[in-house]
Amino acid sequence: MLDISDLHVSVDGTEMLRDINLRIGQGETHVLMGPNGSGKSTLLKAVMGFGGYRITAGSIVFKGRDITHIPIHERVHLGIGMMFQHPPAISGLKLGKLLIATSHMGEDSIEALAQSVNMEQFLARDINVGFSGGEMKRSEVLQLKVQQPDFVMLDEPESGVDLENMNLMGREIAGLLEKDVHIINRRRSGLIITHTGYILDYLEADQGHVMISGQIRCHGNAREILRVVKERGYGECLRCKQT
Amino acid sequence: MEHLSPEDQERLALTGLEVGMQNRCGSFFQIDQNVVQTTCGAEGIEMLPIKAALEKYDWMRDYYWNAVPADADKYTKYVAKQETPQGLVVIAHPGVKVAMPLQACLFLRDGPVQHVHNIFIAREESEIHIISGCASSWQKKHGAHIGVTEIYVGKGARVTSTMIHNWNSGISVFPRSATIVEEGGIYLSNYVCMQPVNRVIMYPMARLVGKNAVARFSSIVVATPGSFLDLGSRAILGAEQTSTELISRAITTGGTVISRGHILGEKENTRGHIECKGLILKDGTIHAIPEIEGTLTGTELSHEAAVGKIARHEIEYLMARGLSEDDATATIIRGFLDVKIGGLPEVLQRQIDDAIDKAESGF
Numbered sequence: 001m002l003d004i005s006d007l008h009v010s011v012d013g014t015e016m017l018r019d020i021n022l023r024i025g026q027g028e029t030h031v032l033m034g035p036n037g038s039g040k041s042t043l044l045k046a047v048m049g050f051g052g053y054r055i056t057a058g059s060i061v062f063k064g065r066d067i068t069h070i071p072i073h074e075r076v077h078l079g080i081g082m083m084f085q086h087p088p089a090i091s092g093l094k095l096g097k098l099l100i101a102t103s104h105m106g107e108d109s110i111e112a113l114a115q116s117v118n119m120e121q122f123l124a125r126d127i128n129v130g131f132s133g134g135e136m137k138r139s140e141v142l143q144l145k146v147q148q149p150d151f152v153m154l155d156e157p158e159s160g161v162d163l164e165n166m167n168l169m170g171r172e173i174a175g176l177l178e179k180d181v182h183i184i185n186r187r188r189s190g191l192i193i194t195h196t197g198y199i200l201d202y203l204e205a206d207q208g209h210v211m212i213s214g215q216i217r218c219h220g221n222a223r224e225i226l227r228v229v230k231e232r233g234y235g236e237c238l239r240c241k242q243t
Numbered sequence: 244m245e246h247l248s249p250e251d252q253e254r255l256a257l258t259g260l261e262v263g264m265q266n267r268c269g270s271f272f273q274i275d276q277n278v279v280q281t282t283c284g285a286e287g288i289e290m291l292p293i294k295a296a297l298e299k300y301d302w303m304r305d306y307y308w309n310a311v312p313a314d315a316d317k318y319t320k321y322v323a324k325q326e327t328p329q330g331l332v333v334i335a336h337p338g339v340k341v342a343m344p345l346q347a348c349l350f351l352r353d354g355p356v357q358h359v360h361n362i363f364i365a366r367e368e369s370e371i372h373i374i375s376g377c378a379s380s381w382q383k384k385h386g387a388h389i390g391v392t393e394i395y396v397g398k399g400a401r402v403t404s405t406m407i408h409n410w411n412s413g414i415s416v417f418p419r420s421a422t423i424v425e426e427g428g429i430y431l432s433n434y435v436c437m438q439p440v441n442r443v444i445m446y447p448m449a450r451l452v453g454k455n456a457v458a459r460f461s462s463i464v465v466a467t468p469g470s471f472l473d474l475g476s477r478a479i480l481g482a483e484q485t486s487t488e489l490i491s492r493a494i495t496t497g498g499t500v501i502s503r504g505h506i507l508g509e510k511e512n513t514r515g516h517i518e519c520k521g522l523i524l525k526d527g528t529i530h531a532i533p534e535i536e537g538t539l540t541g542t543e544l545s546h547e548a549a550v551g552k553i554a555r556h557e558i559e560y561l562m563a564r565g566l567s568e569d570d571a572t573a574t575i576i577r578g579f580l581d582v583k584i585g586g587l588p589e590v591l592q593r594q595i596d597d598a599i600d601k602a603e604s605g606f
Contacts, residue, residue, distance in 0.1 A: 050563075
């Protein structure tokens with residue numbers, strides 16, 4: 001589904017990512033871990049196509065099409081979605097209005113989806129204006145539920161979410177990734193950035209990757225990597241790669 | 244309306260004029276210096292041309308050139324010296340509440356200068372909503388409109404005044420208006436100007452003279468290249484527990500907006516806030532001048548002003564939901580202009596929304 005080859009990305013003239021190679025097949029969920037500032041969010045934003053993330057080498061291919069240089073919204077139309085870690089507050093723009101503008105769903109269907117994530121009261125509110133951390137995350141999940149992307153990138157879905165909301169988030173993200181569908185028939189794929197690994201309590205990941213200083217240093221079983229990092233920190237990943 | 248060309252009818256429709264009057268309880272229509280319609284279907288509300296009102300009621304003299312002094316400036320002097328004053332008087336009798344707006348339409352077609360003197364009087368516990376649509380003929384190249392409006396909000400009364408302008412690039416406009424709000428009265432003023440104009444210069448004022456009086460001004464304007472808008476609003480908190488809010492949203496696509504505001508808190512337990520926000524879409528000028536002036540410990544005044552461009556990360560956020568760059572930009576601008584005013588009848592809010600939506604396609 002997603003095929004990133006030899007990708008180099010610069011921000012403000014500084015190389016932030018180098019030699020990134022990542023393949024995510026149909027129906028697969030991958031987890032991306034790594035210390036703060038290692039470039040995890042940068043990778044997601046580069047895949048999404050945000051300005052300021054200049055691709056200096058390499059390519060991003062999605063569903064067989066080279067998307068390295070196409071505009072953001074065209075990537076979305078091809079089936080890419082993203083949950084933002086820090087979505088902007090936009091005054092005057094109602095969440096409900098945005099959902100109607102960006103989908104083919106009727107108001108009733110949107111209302112029903114909003115109820116499923118306890119957001120029905122927020123449809124008439126300005127998007128993210130005065131939302132708590134958990135509310136922002138639920139708003140992001142709702143937008144993705146409306147959008148139904150084939151490939152979804154989640155930037156730290158656990159951050160700022162209390163335990164009660166974490167259950168809901170875990171369940172909903174599992175739903176977005178069709179974890180209820182048999183592996184053979186599963187079409188949706190995902191890439192999840194996580195620091196804590198809590199999300200793994202709610203869904204299985206097919207692969208884990210560790211990013212350090214703008215490079216993916218290690219691939220493997222997500223839980224295994226998480227266990228090692230918890231016990232010995234990311235320094236172990238660095239040492240492991242060097243030997 | 245049948246005297247007007249289809250182009251002019253359309254221009255007037257943009258200012259909220261409803262020919263069929265489905266959503267209006269009364270209508271006043273002045274073309275240049277001729278009053279062509281005065282009709283009112285609401286019981287307890289009178290709508291009269293000002294000349295007729297001055298003849299009918301002796302006490303009108305108490306309201307005539309009271310809130311606005313006749314010698315305030317050269318424009319008021321010009322209106323005051325006219326032998327035949329023209330304009331609209333609305334009187335809402337005590338306790339009469341009408342949610343359906345009444346419309347006043349002022350149309351500049353042939354004459355060089357249109358002058359108007361309006362007086363709106365809302366007696367104790369009454370409620371009226373007035374929508375004033377001001378426009379010029381599509382063929383009109385140059386001209387001026389001078390409009391004096393005096394508004395009196397009685398005890399416990401509520402008046403909303405919504406003005407939508409649709410001029411041409413050669414027209415200069417000088418509204419001169421002032422409002423006096425008595426105890427428990429509420430005055431809401433809305434101003435929308437999204438179309439090209441040569442100059443609009445105005446600084447309407449509300450004097451809150453009775454306890455618990457409230458005044459709220461909001462304006463939504465766009466300065467196209469060549470337009471010069473010097474706008475503001477002023478509130479004098481002249482009685483205890485009065486409050487005010489002055490809100491403005493200005494966009495420039497090449498023109499100039501001066502966005503003024505002044506609140507004077509001179510009594511105990513008074514509150515006021517100014518919010519000016521400006522968006523520079525193409526090089527032009529937005530100059531925000533919010534002033535707050537308190538003269539004793541019991542007044543709380545604040546202001547916030549911001550001028551800038553649309554944040555790139557907001558556009559990209561909406562693009563990440565599937566909107567094209569143009570649609571994302573338009574959506575953010577629409578949100579920026581979305582100033583919801585509490586207490587406005589839905590049909591008026593819709594009118595304001597319509598005026599914005601129609602202009603928005605031009606960005």
